[in-house]
Amino acid sequence: MNDDFYIGYLEKAPSSLGRWTRRVVLALGVLVVGLAAMLAARQTPAEPGTFEFGIQRTFEGVLHESPLPMLQSVSSNGVTTHYLLVGAGKYGLPAFARGHDGQRVRFHGSLIQKGDNVMLELNDEKSFTPLGPAASDNAPGREVIGEISITGELVDTKCYFGVMRPATGKIHRACAVRCLSGGVPPGLLVRQGNDASVVILLAGLNGRPLSYEVEWAARRVRATGKLKSQGAHLVLEVARLSLVDDERD
Amino acid sequence: MSTTYRAIDWNRQKRRYDLTLVVLVALVFLSFMGVSLLRSTHITAETLLIRGSAVTALLLLHVILAIGPLARFDPRFLPLLYNRRHLGVTMFFLALVHSVFATVQFHALGDESPLVSVLTAYRQDYNVFASGGFQPAHFPFEPFGAAALVILFLMAATSHDFWLRNLGAGFWKALHLGVYAAYGLLLVHVAFGALQSERSPAYPLVLGLGFVVIAGLHLAAARKEARLDRAELGAEQDGFISVCRASEVREGRGRVVMARGQRVALFRQQARIFATSNVCRHQGGPVGEGQIVDGCITCPWHGWNYQPEDGCSPPPFQEVLETYNIRVIAGHVWLKATANPLGTRCAGSLVDDR
Amino acid sequence: MVEFVHASLLAIQAYGTLGLVFALAFHWRGLSRLDQGSRGAGLGFRWVITPGVVALWPWLAVRCWRTKQVGSFAEGPHASAAPGRLRAAHGLAWKALAVLLPLAVGVALWWRPIDPSSGDVTESLPRTAAPGSPDASLPPQPHQPETQRSH
Numbered sequence: 001m002n003d004d005f006y007i008g009y010l011e012k013a014p015s016s017l018g019r020w021t022r023r024v025v026l027a028l029g030v031l032v033v034g035l036a037a038m039l040a041a042r043q044t045p046a047e048p049g050t051f052e053f054g055i056q057r058t059f060e061g062v063l064h065e066s067p068l069p070m071l072q073s074v075s076s077n078g079v080t081t082h083y084l085l086v087g088a089g090k091y092g093l094p095a096f097a098r099g100h101d102g103q104r105v106r107f108h109g110s111l112i113q114k115g116d117n118v119m120l121e122l123n124d125e126k127s128f129t130p131l132g133p134a135a136s137d138n139a140p141g142r143e144v145i146g147e148i149s150i151t152g153e154l155v156d157t158k159c160y161f162g163v164m165r166p167a168t169g170k171i172h173r174a175c176a177v178r179c180l181s182g183g184v185p186p187g188l189l190v191r192q193g194n195d196a197s198v199v200i201l202l203a204g205l206n207g208r209p210l211s212y213e214v215e216w217a218a219r220r221v222r223a224t225g226k227l228k229s230q231g232a233h234l235v236l237e238v239a240r241l242s243l244v245d246d247e248r249d
Numbered sequence: 250m251s252t253t254y255r256a257i258d259w260n261r262q263k264r265r266y267d268l269t270l271v272v273l274v275a276l277v278f279l280s281f282m283g284v285s286l287l288r289s290t291h292i293t294a295e296t297l298l299i300r301g302s303a304v305t306a307l308l309l310l311h312v313i314l315a316i317g318p319l320a321r322f323d324p325r326f327l328p329l330l331y332n333r334r335h336l337g338v339t340m341f342f343l344a345l346v347h348s349v350f351a352t353v354q355f356h357a358l359g360d361e362s363p364l365v366s367v368l369t370a371y372r373q374d375y376n377v378f379a380s381g382g383f384q385p386a387h388f389p390f391e392p393f394g395a396a397a398l399v400i401l402f403l404m405a406a407t408s409h410d411f412w413l414r415n416l417g418a419g420f421w422k423a424l425h426l427g428v429y430a431a432y433g434l435l436l437v438h439v440a441f442g443a444l445q446s447e448r449s450p451a452y453p454l455v456l457g458l459g460f461v462v463i464a465g466l467h468l469a470a471a472r473k474e475a476r477l478d479r480a481e482l483g484a485e486q487d488g489f490i491s492v493c494r495a496s497e498v499r500e501g502r503g504r505v506v507m508a509r510g511q512r513v514a515l516f517r518q519q520a521r522i523f524a525t526s527n528v529c530r531h532q533g534g535p536v537g538e539g540q541i542v543d544g545c546i547t548c549p550w551h552g553w554n555y556q557p558e559d560g561c562s563p564p565p566f567q568e569v570l571e572t573y574n575i576r577v578i579a580g581h582v583w584l585k586a587t588a589n590p591l592g593t594r595c596a597g598s599l600v601d602d603r
Numbered sequence: 604m605v606e607f608v609h610a611s612l613l614a615i616q617a618y619g620t621l622g623l624v625f626a627l628a629f630h631w632r633g634l635s636r637l638d639q640g641s642r643g644a645g646l647g648f649r650w651v652i653t654p655g656v657v658a659l660w661p662w663l664a665v666r667c668w669r670t671k672q673v674g675s676f677a678e679g680p681h682a683s684a685a686p687g688r689l690r691a692a693h694g695l696a697w698k699a700l701a702v703l704l705p706l707a708v709g710v711a712l713w714w715r716p717i718d719p720s721s722g723d724v725t726e727s728l729p730r731t732a733a734p735g736s737p738d739a740s741l742p743p744q745p746h747q748p749e750t751q752r753s754h
Contacts, residue, residue, distance in 0.1 A: 005540045006324075007552035008331035011261045021328045029273050032308045035455065036277045039304055040284035042449035046292040089358030151723035164354070165291045168720060169446030174370035174391060178359035190722040197720065215371045219387070220719035243380050246716035249448065254640055256647030365608045372604050386714045406655035411648070415638055415666060416659070422689050429696045433704055440711035453712055460708075464701050471694030478687065510687065533686050 047197075049114040049162025051121075056108040058127075059083065059120060062134040065101040067203030067235060068185045069093040071120060081118060082231025084185060084201070085109075086158045088123040090175070092183025096125045104131035114161040116232035117199060121158075142228045148236065149224040150200065151244055152190035154216050156180050160187060160199060169218055176217035186210065188223055188236065200227070200234045202241070212241050220244040254411055266332045270339060277305045299350045306343035307439070310432060313337060314463045318470035324538065327549055334408040337428070341398075341405035348398050367391045390442030397434040400427045410531075418533055436460065480507040489576055489583035495600045496580065498522055503546070505537035509586040512537065513573055516546055516557050521597035523557035524573035524584055530562075536570065546570075559594040577601070622657035625664060629656050633667045 004014040013021070061073030061083075069085040069092065087094035097105070108127035109120035122128065156179035159167035166172065168189060180186055187199040202223060204210040225238040257263070281301045285292055313336045320326040356363035356370070373379045374387040404425055406412075413421050436456060444452055483491030492506040498517045505512050505527050512527035514537030525546065527537045534550030541547065545554035545563060555562055560570035571588035577598040589595065630649055634641045641648070656663060 004325070005542065005547070005549070006328045006331065007542065007547065008262055008328070009258070009260060009552055013262060013328060017325060017328065020325050024326075024329075025269060025273075028312065029276065032273065032312070033276050033280045035308060036281040036304055037284045038451065039455065040281045040300075041288050042447070042451040043285060043289055043292075043300075044447060044449075045289040046296070048291045090360070091358075151721075153718075153720035155720075165293050165296065166446075169718075170387075170390070171442055171446045172355065174366060174389075175355035177370045178356060178361065178366055182360045189720040191718070191720045192722040197722075213373075215373045217371070218719060220716065220721070222723075245380075245382060246384050246386070246714070248713070249715045249717050253642065254644040254648045256645065256651045361605075362609070362612075364612055365605060368608050369605050375604075384714065384716070385710050386716055402654075403658060406658050409648075409651050409655075411638065411641070411652050412655055414640065416662065419689075423692070426689070426692060426696060429693075429700060433700050433707075436704055437707045437711070440708040444711060445715055448715075448718070453708070456708070460704060464697055464704075467693070467697040468701060471690070471697060474690050475694060478690065512686070528686050533689070 044166070046165040047114070049160070049165050049167075050112065051162040052111045054110070056110055056124060056127075058106065059109055060106040060131070061104065063097065063100050063103055063105045065093070065098065066207035066209075067237060068201055069097075070230065070233075071105070072231070080231065082233055084117070084119040084157060084161075084233065086112075086119060086121055086184050087182075088121055090156075090158075090179040090182040090184065092185065094122050094125070096128055097122055100130050102134055104134050105129065106131055112158065112162045114199075117157070117161050118232070119158065119161050142230050142235070145227040145229060145234075147225070148227045149222065150188060150190060150236070151220060151222045152188040152200075154180075154202075154219060154221045155187045155189045155199065156184045156217065157187040157199065157201065158184045160189065173218035177214050180214040180217050186212065186217075188221070198234065200236045202238050203235050205237050205239060210238055210241075212238075213243075216243055220246070254409070256409075262328075263332055267335055270335060274305055274309065274339060274343070277308060278302070281305065295350055295354045299347055299354065302343045302347040302350070303443075306340050306347060307435065309336060309340045309343065310428075310435065311459050311463060313340060314428070314432060315466055318466035321470040321473065324549060331551060337401075338405045338408055341401040344398055344401055348394065351394075367395060386441065386445060388441055390438050390440075390445075393434045393438035393441065397431040397438065400431040400434070404428060404431075413532065418530075422533060432463070477505070477512075478507065478510075482507070482509070486583070488587070489574075489585050492582050492584045494580055495522060495577050495582050498582065498600075501541045503537040503539050503541075505535060506582075506584065508573070508584050511586075511588075513584060514539075514546070515575075515582060515584075516541055517600065518544070518557050518597075520600050521557075522575055522577055522582055522600055523595065523597040524575045525555060525557070525560045525570040526573075526588060528570075529553050530568040530570065558597060559592060561592060619657060622660040625660040626653055626656040629660075629663060629667075633663065637663070637667055 004017040006013055006017055059071060059073060061071045063085070064070050064072060071083040071085055072080060073083060074080050085093050085097065097107070106129045107122055108124040109122050112119040112121060153168060154176070155168060156176045158179055159172065159175060164172065164175065167176070186202045188202055189197060189199050191197040202210055205225070220243070222242050222244050223236055223238050224240040225236045228235050228237065278301050281304050282297050285297055285300065313333060316326060316329045316333055320330045352363050352367055356366040359366060361369070368389075368391065370391075371387070371389060374389060377383060377385040377388060404427060407416065407421065407424060416424070439456060485491075490508055492508060492513070493504065493515070498504045498515050500517050502517065504515045506515060507513070512535070514525050514527040516523050516525070518541050525536065527535055529536050529548040529550065531548065531551055531553045534548045534553075536546060536548050536555070539547045539549040541557065544556070546557050547554055553562070553568065554566070555568070555570050560572045562568040569591045571591060572593050572595045573588055574585040574595055575598045576583040577600050
């Protein structure tokens with residue numbers, strides 16, 4: 001056995017022991033740094049998305065509170081965009097923006113965007129200005145696609161459209177519950193083969209709010225109802241929503 | 250050793266130890282963040298921090314847990330043990346960063362107080378039969394992490410020698426055995442959390458490998474210790490037990506022997522053999538695995554000193570080990586199995602090696 | 604359950620607040636009385652022990668109450684730690700972990716459900732977007748890009 005004896009409160013350790021310790025620490029360092037890199041490399045890549053945190057733009061259009069809160073806005077070159085509306089933090093449409101269904105409004109908000117799905121965070125109460133009733137022909141343009149029954153993950157659309165990346169699965173589950181509980185519109189994330197995915201917004205029947213268990217967030221659920229398109233969004237008016245029994249991985 | 254407390258008693262070795270620690274932690278963190286950004290370009294900074302701190306903390310915990318048993322098998326690992334508490338405190342801070350960012354990110358700014366949300370966000374699934382059939386994988390993972398953090402906090406908060414003294418070594422040691430519980434809780438936290446979202450087999454593989462290594466080392470060390478504790482007693486005469494040959498105790502070195510269920514340290518200095526309790530007054534380190542340095546028995550863990558003839562620490566220190574009466578007859582060491590009252594002087598027994 | 608957690612956190616908060624008050628008193632009088640080693644100790648040391656004082660204040664309060672002066676290692680581990688028992692506890696702890704942990708992690712992995720977003724549709728959806736595709740450019744703004752930064 002080696003007779004080198006280590007006493008930590010002395011200024012120097014025996015030199016052979018020091019050499020050995022340096023070698024051990026170096027090997028250990030290489031091992032842990034390598035492991036950290038390997039673990040990082042095996043992560044599922046986060047999906048793209050945009051959240052213009054801290055950036056506010058001015059938006060104007062017609063506010064529709066049902067079936068889901070949206071701003072229908074026409075640009076100067078005549079293109080109509082439907083922005084889903086949420087509040088700051090883990091909340092849906094803020095109180096100050098309620099009660100203006102069908103009215104023209106103007107406000108500052110931050111853009112959240114994933115692909116064609118666009119959403120605005122209303123985070124500036126003072127800027128919110130009602131501009132009076134909209135022209136009568138300005139009803140939300142909804143197109144019925146058909147009856148559909150579909151299974152996927154219940155997500156909160158605010159995080160999924162870009163606030164958090166990644167924003168799915170069990171790690172994010174508690175956050176999704178909080179967001180849904182705060183009134184953020186629920187979505188059904190459906191991945192089909194070839195890595196293609198789509199989010200279908202879930203709404204209640206006949207313009208009523210959807211009643212459902214927020215704790216089903218990040219779980220696999222099956223929704224049946226009438227699928228419509230509203231601008232670039234797909235909206236399912238849900239007749240039936242249920243938790244799907246687990247299939248083992 | 251010192252007579253007055255300081256926050257940290259720095260010296261050259263300790264500074265090197267801590268510098269190495271900081272550099273390694275930074276390298277692990279940066280390596281995780283860098284590769285994550287290459288692999289997952291859209292990942293947010295908060296997610297990177299949450300994951301990076303978790304991975305770094307968990308890797309560091311494995312290192313911390315390996316040092317103890319490694320030092321039992323090879324004393325050359327003792328330099329890593331000396332300041333192990335610095336690793337523990339660092340690990341706690343990494344875990345704290347992870348917890349604070351995760352709590353703010355996932356639970357704050359909502360309709361429930363964040364800490365309450367941590368424990369209750371999807372409380373239905375505390376009942377693994379809630380959605381019909383046995384579905385344990387949905388069980389909330391956050392409480393396991395929270396419980397581990399509480400244990401790690403208590404350990405970090407009481408890591409200073411002041412606590413050893415004022416909680417009593419028994420309570421202190423028992424409290425710090427809590428690291429094993431924290432390790433278990435963290436593995437469960439990861440298995441029911443991250444491993445449910447991240448499906449690469451690399452994660453369970455690394456976690457399992459780490460567990461096999463750590464548990465293997467600890468079980469092997471426990472086995473080695475138990476074997477020593479079960480050592481058969483030698484012959485007994487007039488209350489003295491034959492414990493070993495005198496030649497097995499080398500000059501300036503210690504040897505641990507068993508006497509009626511207690512470990513006793515034998516030391517040889519200037520052809521005399523002395524016997525003291527094997528349990529260091531500091532952290533209960535194995536005194537008998539130490540050496541004689543500058544005429545004093547020196548504990549291998551943190552270098553605490555005791556005089557061989559009376560077990561007293563050299564002044565101004567006040568720590569005392571029990572001494573045991575000893576006889577060397579015909580090349581055999583005979584030890585009186587009952588310890589002397591604290592401070593009793595024993596001249597030791599002269600070894601006749603001829 | 605939520606109410607219970609709320610109440611527990613309140614209780615912990617109250618305990619911590621009492622601990623803070625105790626810590627002040629402890630630094631003022633208790634520390635030097637309880638532990639002679641603390642005499643002449645610096646501010647750094649006092650900071651280092653404060654989280655523990657707040658967390659374990661009832662223990663210290665009892666020690667302060669019961670003893671005029673302790674804090675010598677003369678009554679150290681041998682009297683109170685029973686190293687044999689600690690060694691046994693260590694061995695037992697790892698035997699327990701060696702059984703329980705593989706079991707718990709095994710349950711989590713064996714019953715791990717498929718990715719919840721795995722699709723299952725009665726008819727094909729009108730359109731899909733690949734998750735890896737880059738963001739579409741910003742939608743046309745209704746009016747001027749009157750951008751302003753806040754925060």
